[in-house]
Amino acid sequence: MDGGPKALPKDSRTARVTDEEALALHAEGKPGKLEIRLTKPLITARDLSLAYSPGVAVPCLHIHRDPATAYDYTAKGNMVAVISNGTAVLGLGNLGALASKPVMEGKAALFKRFADVDSVDLCVSTEDVEEFVNCVRYLAPSFGGINLEDIKAPECFVIEDRLRELMDIPVFHDDQHGTAIVAAAGLINACHLTGRDLKTTRLVINGAGAAAIACAELVKAMGMRPENILMCDTKGVLYRGRTEGMNQWKSAYTVQTDARTLTDALTGADAFFGLSVKGAVTQEMVKLMADKPIIFAMANPDPEITPDEAKAAKPDAIVATGRSDYPNQVNNVLGFPFIFRGALDVRASTINDAMKVAAARALAELAREDVPEEVSAGKPMRFGPEYIIPNAFDPRLISRVSPAVAEAAMKSGVARRPIEDLRRYTRGLENRLDAGAGALEAITERVRANPQRVVFAEGEEEKVIRAAVAFRNAGYGTPVLVGREDRIMASVASLGIPFPDGVEIHNARLSDSNKRYADYLYGRRQREGFLFRDVQRMVNQDRHVFAACMVALGDADAMVTGSTRSYAATLDGITMALDAEDGGVLFGLTMLLTRAHGTVLIADTTVHERPDAATLAAIARQSAAQARRLGLEPRVAFLSFSTFGDPRGTIPGSVRDAVKLLDSQETDFEYDGEMAADVALDPSLRALYPFCRLTGSANVLIMPSLHAAHILSTAVPRLTNATTIGPVLMGLNKPAQIVPLSASVNSVLDMACLAAHEAIDGKKEG
Numbered sequence: 001m002d003g004g005p006k007a008l009p010k011d012s013r014t015a016r017v018t019d020e021e022a023l024a025l026h027a028e029g030k031p032g033k034l035e036i037r038l039t040k041p042l043i044t045a046r047d048l049s050l051a052y053s054p055g056v057a058v059p060c061l062h063i064h065r066d067p068a069t070a071y072d073y074t075a076k077g078n079m080v081a082v083i084s085n086g087t088a089v090l091g092l093g094n095l096g097a098l099a100s101k102p103v104m105e106g107k108a109a110l111f112k113r114f115a116d117v118d119s120v121d122l123c124v125s126t127e128d129v130e131e132f133v134n135c136v137r138y139l140a141p142s143f144g145g146i147n148l149e150d151i152k153a154p155e156c157f158v159i160e161d162r163l164r165e166l167m168d169i170p171v172f173h174d175d176q177h178g179t180a181i182v183a184a185a186g187l188i189n190a191c192h193l194t195g196r197d198l199k200t201t202r203l204v205i206n207g208a209g210a211a212a213i214a215c216a217e218l219v220k221a222m223g224m225r226p227e228n229i230l231m232c233d234t235k236g237v238l239y240r241g242r243t244e245g246m247n248q249w250k251s252a253y254t255v256q257t258d259a260r261t262l263t264d265a266l267t268g269a270d271a272f273f274g275l276s277v278k279g280a281v282t283q284e285m286v287k288l289m290a291d292k293p294i295i296f297a298m299a300n301p302d303p304e305i306t307p308d309e310a311k312a313a314k315p316d317a318i319v320a321t322g323r324s325d326y327p328n329q330v331n332n333v334l335g336f337p338f339i340f341r342g343a344l345d346v347r348a349s350t351i352n353d354a355m356k357v358a359a360a361r362a363l364a365e366l367a368r369e370d371v372p373e374e375v376s377a378g379k380p381m382r383f384g385p386e387y388i389i390p391n392a393f394d395p396r397l398i399s400r401v402s403p404a405v406a407e408a409a410m411k412s413g414v415a416r417r418p419i420e421d422l423r424r425y426t427r428g429l430e431n432r433l434d435a436g437a438g439a440l441e442a443i444t445e446r447v448r449a450n451p452q453r454v455v456f457a458e459g460e461e462e463k464v465i466r467a468a469v470a471f472r473n474a475g476y477g478t479p480v481l482v483g484r485e486d487r488i489m490a491s492v493a494s495l496g497i498p499f500p501d502g503v504e505i506h507n508a509r510l511s512d513s514n515k516r517y518a519d520y521l522y523g524r525r526q527r528e529g530f531l532f533r534d535v536q537r538m539v540n541q542d543r544h545v546f547a548a549c550m551v552a553l554g555d556a557d558a559m560v561t562g563s564t565r566s567y568a569a570t571l572d573g574i575t576m577a578l579d580a581e582d583g584g585v586l587f588g589l590t591m592l593l594t595r596a597h598g599t600v601l602i603a604d605t606t607v608h609e610r611p612d613a614a615t616l617a618a619i620a621r622q623s624a625a626q627a628r629r630l631g632l633e634p635r636v637a638f639l640s641f642s643t644f645g646d647p648r649g650t651i652p653g654s655v656r657d658a659v660k661l662l663d664s665q666e667t668d669f670e671y672d673g674e675m676a677a678d679v680a681l682d683p684s685l686r687a688l689y690p691f692c693r694l695t696g697s698a699n700v701l702i703m704p705s706l707h708a709a710h711i712l713s714t715a716v717p718r719l720t721n722a723t724t725i726g727p728v729l730m731g732l733n734k735p736a737q738i739v740p741l742s743a744s745v746n747s748v749l750d751m752a753c754l755a756a757h758e759a760i761d762g763k764k765e766g
């Protein structure tokens with residue numbers, strides 16, 4: 001993998017994200033993907049005295065006396081360094097330390113997202129082994145673990161061995177062991193499905209670098225016979241006696257064989273691991289493999305052979321890649337976050353073979369279990385050739401893999417703080433990740449599995465066009481842009497993108513459906529002061545109305561609009577053609593993904609200025625149902641400035657009445673009020689009200705008025721960096737979503753996806 005940078009292969013463009021989208025994501029807002037957050041207040045002079053001089057001296061002296069207390073007084077115990085010199089960046093080659101940074105930030109982001117491990121990327125600009133080792137060895141005080149990444153072989157072997165000797169915290173080269181663990185898990189399951197025994201399975205590994213050698217070692221440790229593993233590199237098969245391009249690690253994998261080329265090696269082989277470069281395997285090679293071959297083409301970003309090509313050559317093949325846009329993603333993302341979680345939680349001094357095998361077995365076993373609906377998101381996901389390994393977004397990973405690793409660390413004697421109650425630990429892990437964030441991912445997956453036709457009403461707007469293209473690229477379905485073709489084409493040209501296939505344009509004035517829509521509206525509105533020519537003008541000129549007619553009459557599944565007009569005007573346009581669902585009220589629900597409280601839903605953030613008790617009760621009921629759809633068990637708090645009657649006032653009256661109204665109806669969710677927001681969110685304050693019926697902090701906040709709701713939902717994200725989704729328009733009989741005027745491309749896309757998701761539910765119910 002020498003020879004410096006290679007251009008990104010052109011057919012990466014067939015992926016579901018474009019180069020432009022990838023660059024935009026990285027450049028948007030604060031550049032990159034990470035930032036540091038404070039975990040302690042630093043507001044007053046007293047805070048400063050505690051957190052910094054003089055207070056900080058106290059933990060310093062404690063740690064000096066007893067180094068183990070560093071885990072109690074600093075972030076060390078949950079902090080991992082992601083370290084690279086950029087010599088083997090994915091399968092792109094030696095791009096150098098600086099250009100490896102996006103991958104390293106990405107790995108740090110995955111640590112946080114999937115296992116709540118804090119990490120920082122350190123890109124070290126040297127290819128010299130000694131310099132690199134010396135740079136890293138002195139960093140141990142700051143970190144609970146070291147994750148080495150994208151360092152090429154054979155230097156990576158020396159670096160890891162030396163650092164493991166020198167450091168008393170886990171040092172783990174992810175490309176070696178993370179990859180090996182996940183590949184081994186996939187192989188166990190693929191062997192099971194094809195009736196093979198690991199011991200007698202004949203495996204060919206293409207690549208003889210970091211990932212390849214570690215995979216060979218692990219499958220050998222799990223029982224595969226060394227003589228059944230044939231390894232190839234750029235010079236062909238590693239056969240006994242070969243001298244060209246060898247090193248001591250490759251020598252350990254030479255075998256007595258006549259095979260010299262990858263084609264020779266693959267003849268009759270049961271399984272293939274690609275840990276080399278894009279396109280290294282041809283269909284002719286696949287045809288030479290045994291029946292039901294196992295093909296893991298793991299090079300990133302593009303595999304050795306695509307699943308389509310491999311299956312065309314051998315339809316009974318089980319195929320996996322390192323990418324997320326094909327089934328069976330065999331990628332170390334399934335390993336490193338959870339392995340470190342377990343290792344950190346027992347303060348392991350190292351990550352040993354027993355922990356690696358435990359992780360591989362836990363992954364393999366999880367894939368064989370029934371897949372819950374929130375993971376499968378409506379896709380047929382059941383253990384089989386298209387599902388041999390869990391999905392990276394499976395929320396069960398943390399509570400399966402990490403305890404297995406922690407337990408193996410304890411049993412093998414490397415845990416410095418054993419966990420006494422593993423069951424309790426596992427339960428804690430189950431609740432550690434935000435269910436709402438996971439549910440949103442499941443929504444996108446469900447839409448991908450059930451693509452929908454979504455109208456983007458403001459089709460001439462650049463950001464709407466970009467969102468529509470992203471919608472198509474993401475596999476969510478067919479976007480329909482409403483607008484004039486010449487204007488849309490001009491916008492597309494100014495964006496510098498070719499007009500993508502699969503995006504439709506509808507010009508309202510020229511549409512064949514124009515008359516049908518006007519007739520429909522006239523039928524609905526003729527007794528409400530509208531003449532035919534009024535509704536005809538609306539269909540011609542108001543894109544919101546036109547789009548809503550498309551949805552109303554079944555010409556599209558859902559719509560999204562709102563980035564060019566006020567919310568109220570947009571909603572008026574939509575409700576010309578669409579009604580509230582039976583027994584429902586229209587309102588806005590804002591989802592806040594907060595750090596301290598996970599996902600919190602706030603309603604009504606858009607429609608009712610002063611909701612009466614009946615409206616508040618209906619909003620609570622519909623919001624609770626939405627919480628359940630997001631995988632949250634609803635705990636609904638009716639908010640006010642007053643808590644259970646104190647202080648008194650007129651506003652809390654309707655809130656209190658709403659609670660009474662729900663009391664008189666049948667309900668299947670927790671609710672209570674009126675209460676102040678801090679009482680709803682803080683258990684210590686709720687303790688003052690032992691009769692309060694909420695069993696935990698509220699996750700659905702029903703606001704007493706629109707102004708309070710709007711202030712809260714717009715202030716919190718700016719004050720706390722919480723992520724906002726919505727406001728989602730609730731209660732319509734057909735899916736239509738309104739984005740705020742300031743919406744970004746991503747929020748138009750998210751809302752279009754949510755609308756598409758509602759359409760799937762509507763079809764199911766209808």
Ligand SMILES: NC(=O)C1=CN([C@@H]2O[C@H](COP(=O)(O)OP(=O)(O)OC[C@H]3O[C@@H](n4cnc5c(N)ncnc54)[C@H](OP(=O)(O)O)[C@@H]3O)[C@@H](O)[C@H]2O)C=CC1
Pocket residue numbers: 001002087088089090091092150151152153174175176179206207208209210211212232233234235245274275276277278280298299300301321322330331332333
């Ligand atoms: N899916 C996953 O989770 C992971 C995938 N990978 C992928 O594995 C690949 C290798 O990464 P890594 O081991 O870290 O890198 P290394 O640089 O350590 O090793 C690369 C190896 O690939 C070999 N190679 C390069 N081109 C060819 C070719 N055309 N035919 C045969 N062998 C070839 C090299 O051969 P030589 O020794 O002769 O130079 C070398 O042995 C990358 O594509 C990477 O993306 C890596 C880690 C995780």
Ligand SMILES: CC(=O)C(=O)O
Pocket residue numbers: 089090091150174175299300322331332333
């Ligand atoms: C996934 C990964 O770590 C790699 O391709 O290098």
Ligand SMILES: [Mg+2]
Pocket residue numbers: 090149150174175
């Ligand atoms: Mg890597």
